[in-house]
Amino acid sequence: MIENFFKLILSEFQLMLKESVFSFVLYCLLIISCAIFALSLKHQSMGINAPLSFLYIMIFFISLFKVEKIYSQDFDEAKLRQYLLSPFSLEIIVFIKNMMIYFNLIIFFFIFSPLILIILNIDLAYLLEINILLALSLLSIIFIASMTASITISKNNRLSLTSILTLPLFVPILIFSMAITDLIDFNTGRMYLFFVAYFLLNLAFSPLLTSFALKKLSI
Amino acid sequence: MIEVNNLSYARGNTLIYKNISFKIRPGELLLVQGANGVGKTTLLSNLVNFIDPLEGSLTYNNLVIDNHIASQHFLYVGETNFAHDTLTLSQNIQYWLSIHNVKFNNSIKEKSIKYFFQELNLDKKFYQLSYGQKKKLQLLLLMLVHKPVWILDDPLSGLDERTIINLNSLFEKKLENKGIIILASHQNISLNNYKTLQLS
Amino acid sequence: MFAITPNTLSNFMISVSRYVILLSIALISVSAFLIIFLENDYYQGVSFKIMFIHVPTAWLSLSIFLVMGISSIIGLIFKSPTAFTVARSLSPIGLIMSIIVLVTGSLWGNLTWGAYWVWDARLTSMLILAFIYLGHILLLYSFEHFQKADFAASILAIIGLVNLPIVKFSVDWWTTLHQESSVLRMGGPSMTNDYLITLFVSFFGIFMLTIFWFSNIFYIIVEKRKMERSILLND
Numbered sequence: 167m168i169e170n171f172f173k174l175i176l177s178e179f180q181l182m183l184k185e186s187v188f189s190f191v192l193y194c195l196l197i198i199s200c201a202i203f204a205l206s207l208k209h210q211s212m213g214i215n216a217p218l219s220f221l222y223i224m225i226f227f228i229s230l231f232k233v234e235k236i237y238s239q240d241f242d243e244a245k246l247r248q249y250l251l252s253p254f255s256l257e258i259i260v261f262i263k264n265m266m267i268y269f270n271l272i273i274f275f276f277i278f279s280p281l282i283l284i285i286l287n288i289d290l291a292y293l294l295e296i297n298i299l300l301a302l303s304l305l306s307i308i309f310i311a312s313m314t315a316s317i318t319i320s321k322n323n324r325l326s327l328t329s330i331l332t333l334p335l336f337v338p339i340l341i342f343s344m345a346i347t348d349l350i351d352f353n354t355g356r357m358y359l360f361f362v363a364y365f366l367l368n369l370a371f372s373p374l375l376t377s378f379a380l381k382k383l384s385i
Numbered sequence: 386m387i388e389v390n391n392l393s394y395a396r397g398n399t400l401i402y403k404n405i406s407f408k409i410r411p412g413e414l415l416l417v418q419g420a421n422g423v424g425k426t427t428l429l430s431n432l433v434n435f436i437d438p439l440e441g442s443l444t445y446n447n448l449v450i451d452n453h454i455a456s457q458h459f460l461y462v463g464e465t466n467f468a469h470d471t472l473t474l475s476q477n478i479q480y481w482l483s484i485h486n487v488k489f490n491n492s493i494k495e496k497s498i499k500y501f502f503q504e505l506n507l508d509k510k511f512y513q514l515s516y517g518q519k520k521k522l523q524l525l526l527l528m529l530v531h532k533p534v535w536i537l538d539d540p541l542s543g544l545d546e547r548t549i550i551n552l553n554s555l556f557e558k559k560l561e562n563k564g565i566i567i568l569a570s571h572q573n574i575s576l577n578n579y580k581t582l583q584l585s
Numbered sequence: 586m587f588a589i590t591p592n593t594l595s596n597f598m599i600s601v602s603r604y605v606i607l608l609s610i611a612l613i614s615v616s617a618f619l620i621i622f623l624e625n626d627y628y629q630g631v632s633f634k635i636m637f638i639h640v641p642t643a644w645l646s647l648s649i650f651l652v653m654g655i656s657s658i659i660g661l662i663f664k665s666p667t668a669f670t671v672a673r674s675l676s677p678i679g680l681i682m683s684i685i686v687l688v689t690g691s692l693w694g695n696l697t698w699g700a701y702w703v704w705d706a707r708l709t710s711m712l713i714l715a716f717i718y719l720g721h722i723l724l725l726y727s728f729e730h731f732q733k734a735d736f737a738a739s740i741l742a743i744i745g746l747v748n749l750p751i752v753k754f755s756v757d758w759w760t761t762l763h764q765e766s767s768v769l770r771m772g773g774p775s776m777t778n779d780y781l782i783t784l785f786v787s788f789f790g791i792f793m794l795t796i797f798w799f800s801n802i803f804y805i806i807v808e809k810r811k812m813e814r815s816i817l818l819n820d
Contacts, residue, residue: 181471244467248461253485382736439818
């Protein structure tokens with residue numbers, strides 16, 4: 167069982183590498199939109215807040231797209247029927263998948279972040295803080311996105327608009343990260359604790375609820 | 386032994402089937418037949434506990450079939466393909482064997498791959514294969530995953546003569562070993578004795 | 586306790602509902618009487634009396650969501666149809682309550698702050714709560730099979746529970762325009778007794794109205810399901 171578990175992780179890793187072309191395209195779109203944002207506001211003197219919240223919202227949408235695409239591809243009905251009859255519980259598979267999506271997105275962000283900061287006129291001294299902020303909050307975002315994706319990809323669902331209706335659920339994390347961008351000058355490590363706590367909460371509930379929704383709604 | 390009593394199922398507000406009862410003992414094959422849309426696939430999904438019945442009971446060796454029992458004893462092969470398109474054929478085989486927690490044994494694996502795929506390049510991407518070749522990957526699970534009950538949804542469509550003969554001999558061997566096969570198909574199968582269930 | 590079937594609960598609710606509505610009418614008329622004869626506030630004048638609708642509905646819209654979330658959790662764990670049906674019949678009530686809160690709040694805000702809407706933490710999170718109620722209802726009706734709809738909507742309700750503490754404590758965490766809690770707070774309420782009594786009378790009146798409404802919706806859903814099931818099985 168353990169041996170097969172590591173083989174499963176290896177195969178998921180291969181799958182993730184094959185899918186990373188899509189993330190690359192998404193990041194190119196991100197850079198283009200950042201350039202447009204910076205260009206249109208070149209006469210205003212912006213602080214760190216406006217560009218940072220723009221970047222944050224773009225990253226949020228990117229991860230939403232990515233999660234929804236991967237879920238509709240990798241949890242279609244035929245695959246799900248096999249997953250349900252496997253000795254590994256669906257929660258574990260969902261967890262591995264989420265972590266792979268996370269690594270894929272965050273590694274691309276680490277690579278692109280200096281370029282993005284230069285485009286948005288943010289001081290490169292903030293590079294490390296912004297990376298930590300993104301890395302911590304992206305975890306929770308992906309775990310929540312997996313829950314909403316599992317509801318919306320269901321073939322029994324007649325309204326495809328529901329993915330918009332579940333967007334309010336992300337608001338707590340957006341509110342808190344905005345609060346952090348206000349405080350980023352003062353270097354408060356204590357606020358990061360919120361993200362860790364929120365992630366632990368998600369870690370407990372999200373794979374459970376996601377796999378439950380996939381089981382009940384997609385077949 | 387699989388026992389089904391007064392099974393009914395409704396999707397939304399439409400009744401799919403009502404009061405189905407049958408018994409299958411070890412070493413028997415049940416062929417589920419019927420026109421399109423009478424609920425063959427739904428009945429098989431019901432047996433594996435993918436969906437909950439409206440009324441009625443399902444038991445395997447006098448135990449109510451739940452997720453745990455189903456994942457221990459049942460192997461399901463559906464009509465749509467489950468492989469990952471971007472992986473190669475050998476990567477796909479590796480992936481689904483690890484999902485089913487199969488003990489890795491190279492000689493058996495190579496023998497069964499040869500049995501179905503003959504001389505095919507295993508490094509081909511999965512989306513480059515034809516429909517029949519894709520179907521064979523699903524049937525490969527029958528040889529490699531050892532579970533007493535097979536539930537097969539339309540396994541014979543799109544296969545060539547030789548594979549159908551191979552598959553039939555596989556069925557015979559399974560029935561000799563006291564396995565249970567439940568099969569939904571439009572074609573008749575060339576076995577000597579089997580039960581049929583006509584849905585209407 | 587979780588073995589209560591929807592049928593027994595609906596019979597019980599419909600049998601008490603006639604006394605509940607009588608009580609509710611009595612309480613609401615008493616509170617209307619009290620509100621009319623209450624002294625105006627020194628700073629805010631008559632507009633202050635919107636509070637007696639605004640605050641009870643705000644409490645109810647939060648607590649209805651709490652009940653919905655808890656019953657969704659119970660429904661998922663114990664597979665109880667009763668809990669799912671409770672959540673299903675509560676969400677339209679919650680939506681209307683939160684809409685009343687937003688409308689009365691913006692009227693009151695226009696009279697005292699001079700603006701119908703400001704983007705601060707409590708107003709925004711209340712708006713989000715209304716959207717979650719709306720999403721819950723739409724999700725319930727976007728599935729053909731009512732059981733699937735119940736599962737999907739219950740997951741939405743459970744995730745939405747995170748929003749609740751943020752709505753409740755947002756006023757204390759951030760400095761906002763909205764005033765701080767004056768009843769449920771550390772060190773006792775900051776209102777005088779006559780205001781407090783009026784507030785509680787009107788709260789219980791609206792609460793009883795909610796229960797009456799809930800029991801009727803619950804009864805209708807259960808009866809409709811019974812009818813559909815008997816039609817299905819007798820065809």
